[in-house]
Amino acid sequence: MEPPSLHISSICIDDLDQDDERSSEIATVSYIFPELTLLGPHSFTLSIAVSPASPVLVVFSDEPPVVARTISHFPPLQLTVTLPESYPLEAPPNIKLESTWVTKETLTRLHKELVGQWEEIRDQVLYAVIDHLVQKAEEAFTYGRGTESLVVSKDLEEQLIAFNKKSLKDEFNKGTYECGVCLEPKKGKACHKLFPCNHVFCIICLTDYYATSITEGDVSNVKCMEPSCILNKKPKQAPDREPTPQPEIAEPAEAQTLPPLPKAILPPTLPPEELEDLGLSSELVARYRVLKRKAALDADPATIYCPRSWCQAPSRSSLEEMDKNIGTRDLYLTEQHLELKRAELNGQNVDGKDEAPPDPQPMHHTERLDVCSSCAYSFCKVCLKGWHGDYVLCQRKNAPKTEEELATEEYLHSAAAQCPTCGAHVIKAYGCNHMLCRCKTHFCFLCGAFLMASDPYKHFNSKENERCYMKLWEGEDGDGMAGRGVRPPDPDHPEEEEDEEDNLEDFIAPFPLEGDSDEEAW
Amino acid sequence: MSSGSLRRITKELTELNENPPSGVTACPISDSDLYKWNVTLTAPKGSLYYGGVFHLNLTLPSEYPFKPPTLNFTTKIYHPNVSNDDKGSMCLGILRAENWKPSCKILAVLEMARGLLLEPNVDDAVETNIADQYKNDRAGFEKTVKQWIKNHAKEK
Numbered sequence: 001m002e003p004p005s006l007h008i009s010s011i012c013i014d015d016l017d018q019d020d021e022r023s024s025e026i027a028t029v030s031y032i033f034p035e036l037t038l039l040g041p042h043s044f045t046l047s048i049a050v051s052p053a054s055p056v057l058v059v060f061s062d063e064p065p066v067v068a069r070t071i072s073h074f075p076p077l078q079l080t081v082t083l084p085e086s087y088p089l090e091a092p093p094n095i096k097l098e099s100t101w102v103t104k105e106t107l108t109r110l111h112k113e114l115v116g117q118w119e120e121i122r123d124q125v126l127y128a129v130i131d132h133l134v135q136k137a138e139e140a141f142t143y144g145r146g147t148e149s150l151v152v153s154k155d156l157e158e159q160l161i162a163f164n165k166k167s168l169k170d171e172f173n174k175g176t177y178e179c180g181v182c183l184e185p186k187k188g189k190a191c192h193k194l195f196p197c198n199h200v201f202c203i204i205c206l207t208d209y210y211a212t213s214i215t216e217g218d219v220s221n222v223k224c225m226e227p228s229c230i231l232n233k234k235p236k237q238a239p240d241r242e243p244t245p246q247p248e249i250a251e252p253a254e255a256q257t258l259p260p261l262p263k264a265i266l267p268p269t270l271p272p273e274e275l276e277d278l279g280l281s282s283e284l285v286a287r288y289r290v291l292k293r294k295a296a297l298d299a300d301p302a303t304i305y306c307p308r309s310w311c312q313a314p315s316r317s318s319l320e321e322m323d324k325n326i327g328t329r330d331l332y333l334t335e336q337h338l339e340l341k342r343a344e345l346n347g348q349n350v351d352g353k354d355e356a357p358p359d360p361q362p363m364h365h366t367e368r369l370d371v372c373s374s375c376a377y378s379f380c381k382v383c384l385k386g387w388h389g390d391y392v393l394c395q396r397k398n399a400p401k402t403e404e405e406l407a408t409e410e411y412l413h414s415a416a417a418q419c420p421t422c423g424a425h426v427i428k429a430y431g432c433n434h435m436l437c438r439c440k441t442h443f444c445f446l447c448g449a450f451l452m453a454s455d456p457y458k459h460f461n462s463k464e465n466e467r468c469y470m471k472l473w474e475g476e477d478g479d480g481m482a483g484r485g486v487r488p489p490d491p492d493h494p495e496e497e498e499d500e501e502d503n504l505e506d507f508i509a510p511f512p513l514e515g516d517s518d519e520e521a522w
Numbered sequence: 523m524s525s526g527s528l529r530r531i532t533k534e535l536t537e538l539n540e541n542p543p544s545g546v547t548a549c550p551i552s553d554s555d556l557y558k559w560n561v562t563l564t565a566p567k568g569s570l571y572y573g574g575v576f577h578l579n580l581t582l583p584s585e586y587p588f589k590p591p592t593l594n595f596t597t598k599i600y601h602p603n604v605s606n607d608d609k610g611s612m613c614l615g616i617l618r619a620e621n622w623k624p625s626c627k628i629l630a631v632l633e634m635a636r637g638l639l640l641e642p643n644v645d646d647a648v649e650t651n652i653a654d655q656y657k658n659d660r661a662g663f664e665k666t667v668k669q670w671i672k673n674h675a676k677e678k
Contacts, residue, residue, distance in 0.1 A: 180625030181587060182526055183533045201625075208526065209588050209624050220620070227616065227623040227630075432613055432648075457650045472648070473609055 011038040021124075022083040029126045043082040046130065050074035050137045051167070058150045060157045071160055073167030074140055075100050079133060081126065092118040093125065101156050106141050181205035181225060192278055194270075199226040207278050210270075214284050219291040222269045296322050299438055301422055306372035307384035309405055313374030315381075368394075419443055420450040432472045433460070444468055445475075527586050531556045534628050546632045548580065557582040561593075561632065565639045570667050571599070574675035578610075578635065580628065590622035591631055598674040600667045602647035602656055603638050612638075614646045 013030050016023040022042045029044075030036045036046045055070040078098040084091045092115050097107045110133070117132060118125045136143075142150050152160065173188040179202035186202045193200050206225070213221040223229075272289050276282075297303045297314050300322060304315040314322075368390075370381045378387040383394035412418075416425040421441040428435075433445040434456050442451040444459055446468050451459050459465055460472040535556070538548055547562045559580035565571035576597040583589040595601075595610030605611040615634055616626050647653035655663045 182530055183537075184529075204526070205624065212585065212588055225624045227626050229623075431619075432611070455650050457648055461649070461651055470607070473605060473607065473611060476609075476611075 011040065013038065016041060022087060025088075025124050025126050026083070029130065032127065033130060039080070039082075042084075043080070045078060045080040047076040048079055048130075048133045048137050049076050050140055052138055052140045056140045056142065056150050058152050058160065060154045061151050067154075067157065069157075069161060069164075071164045073164050073171075074160065075163045077102060077133065077137060079130070081129070088118070088124045089122060093129065095129065101152060101160060102141055103152075109143075110136065110141070177202075179205055181209070194224050195274070197224050197226070197229050199224050199229055201225055203278060207280055210275060210278070210288075211280060211284055214280075214288045214291065217291060219269060219288060219295050222275070222288065222292075293322070301439065304370055304381055306375060306377055307379055308372070308375060308377055311372060311375045311377065313372055315370040315379075316373045317370050317381075319373050417443070417445045417448050420448060428475065430477055432476065433468070433474060434472065446471060527584065528556060530587055531582060531628075538629060543629060543632055543636070545636055548628065548632055557584065557586070559628075561635075563632075563636055563639065566636065569640045570664055571601075571639045571671060571675075574599075574671035576639075576675055580631070582628075587624045587626070590617050590619055590626070591628065593617060593631060593635060598670060600652065600663075600670040601638070602642045602644050602649050602653035605648050606652070611648070613648060614643060 013027050016027050016038075018024050018027070020041065026036075026038070026042070026044055030038075033046055036044050038044050051073045055072040058069050058071050060067045060069070076099075080096040080098070082094040084094055087093055095111060095114050097111055097114075099107065102110075114129050114132060117128045121128075140150055172191075172193060175188045176185050177188060177191045177200045178185045179191065179200070181201055182205050184202070190204070191200050191202050192206055209225060210222050213219065269292060272285050272292070275285050275288060280288075297318060300318070302321065303318040305318075306313045306315060368380050368382055369378060369387055371378045379385060380387055380394055385394070388394060412425050416427045417435065418425050419435075419437040419439060419441050420443050422437060422439040424437060424439070426435055426437070426445070428445055434451065435443050435445050437443065440453075442453050442456040443449060444451055449459060449468075457472065460468055460470065463469055535550070545564045545566055548559055550556045551558045551560050559582070561578040561580050563576045563578065565574050565576070574597075576595060576599055579594045579596055581592045581594075583591070593612050595604050595612070597610075599610065600606075603612055603614055605613075612635070616622050616630060617634075642653070642656060644653040644656055652663070655666075
């Protein structure tokens, strides 16, 4: 709150008449509270900061839903005092209290107490008055009702939270922190405190690391850089960015009224908005959003991709499923919309065409129908062909392969290993030949053999395994090709004649070739 | 990042010189290349490897500290967590890319390595045969360890 704007040419403490008892008392007090502003020879105003020693839980009431926040800094209380001529012996000081958030009742009570101070001694009380206010401010004028019972009108919520946030930021900016990465002490202004773990790093290191990680496609690194940070532990059933028990900075109201998030498929990473705040370029943030979502889709074995080889975007049903899980809704289509679409397209083979003429007749919809989120191709989840209606018994068949598909296949054959469980293709950037797939299967990069999780290295240590014996580190520097000769074609399976599930994986072909290494090289 | 990387390495080097960890010496091979370090580990008392002096190479990637260092034993050592070949590679804990955090320090890597001399991590062994022997035939394991120390890890 601004001090009352009185257009009195500023009066200096030194201008005060030291022989005047009232002026001299004000001068004395002003040495103790230098932020005091003189309004005249016998009048001053002072902002009393309200920053309780421990944060106060404030309940914003009026009507349900009740929202509670912990607040460390409240807007100040404005004290204005004018000393009448008969002060200090016969009249009390003229005290005015103003606040944007303290209730009228509390202000009246405070006022009474302050006048009471004078009545007790009937002498100079300015210091006692200010000191009393400062002490009451320490407990945010809760009068010992505990720090959990400050009830404030809901209209003030926004103001109090904004003030608290700004004060915390100012406080943070004043501090000096040693960045754990560049190991240099930096001013708070050059640092950033991560939410909700409160670990502090300098902005240069944070942006450098996150920019590198995003550029290299390693979005799983976009999280706190502190090794012991609890948020870096892989979640079991933890929601995305679990709040800590000490929420110093209050979250927006929605955060507490949202239903609990379902299981996270991936370890929590920073929200894209935080990267924006850090000043990462909008291109990188956009890439991050895409990769974060892609990582979530890729990590979900149920994801279905568009069967058009030039498209391969995730299907709408997969996006919906994932959005239910991670709560991002940018590409989301509502269920009604999808129902409509299904009704429109049902029964019509729209192979290759984007839109079918609307059919107002509501038709049966089916579990088999899916629609590409990007090119709107409607296809059957089972046979991966254009939608053929409900009553066709379809099976997965191998369509003749295009040149591109053949080339991809050849590349995958020569450079990539395939997880024996989920069929995901993997190339190796570096490290040993013991691979751990994101589906948690251990396998050998050289021959693709399934390895027992309990003893994955046995494979490389047994003489019987001629091909891989003592070759754990072969191609350690891995450029994708090293250490992996072209596998001889399997005579039993000249071309893929896999069952439906396997073939689906071929279409999924997440091509982890752009360096978005979901796979973990050991 | 490369200037930042170099500054950070210099800082770590200063810290290591001011507060050298016990039983470990570590310094860059030459002043011109701070990304390649020579490390000497002396096994702590009470360790099966006590009496041995082990030389290692520590290599910092150019992206350090965004990427983990690599640590290789140049002295042959009979240990479940060190590959039994001419590389002497280690691949566990914070040395793994997915466990590494930019605020991990070289000191932590060195302490982890020395800790492994005190107690091998058999659950994350690279040499499973050695780990099995450690678990099931401690006497035989110790014998080989001592033999190897005698043959390879005695300071001349």
